[in-house]
Amino acid sequence: MTSQTEAEDITRLLEEIRRTPEQFERLIPLLYDDLKRIGHNQRASAGQVASPTLQTTALVNEAFLKLQGRIHEGIENRLHFKRLMAKVMRQLIVDYARRQAAAKRGGVLPDEEWSERMGAVEEDSDFTLSLESSLVRMEQVQPRQAEVLAASIYLGCTACEIGEMLELSERTVRRELQKGRAWLMVELADAR
DSSP: OOOHHHHHHHHHHHHHHHHOGGGGGGHHHHHHHHHHHHHHHHHHHTTOOOOOHHHHHHHHHHHHHHHHTTGGGOOOSHHHHHHHHHHHHHHHHHHHHHHHHHHHTTSOOOOHHHHHHHTOTTOOHHHHHHHHHHHHHHHHHOHHHHHHHHIIIIIOOOHHHHHHHHTOOHHHHHHHHHHHHHHHHHHTTTTO
């Protein structure tokens, strides 16, 4: 967890980066450990083999590159940056799973370079796509519950961290997690 001083430093740096985007790379060392944890959680929650570090590193690096092009849109603070980064990583994993699923069914093969970086020999693309479909359906019916659940699954946040990030009480977060997990268990019963 980041200290208050570090969070303020990151927020100041984000303000500077909005004015001079070429300084984006200064964020990397400040957030890299957190983002690797997010990347690892993203991959693990998507049913992928979570062992090789290179896979998580590649995911974080790819997400940084994608987010760098959007820095001018205005990232408010460290938590906002982490939420955006998690969404980008989630999109990368889902896009990759879609390409894997298409290749299994005789469609276009995934981008070879991305395959090598992700090391995706044993990934469960069907489960990843089922999880994504379930979360999308939940977002339509229970958006707050879906955001709480996604923060837990993809960011690996504790109930306290989710409460801070979404401005909810820890008790509310725990209740939303419990209901969301029960809903997902029913939704994903056939996916495994």
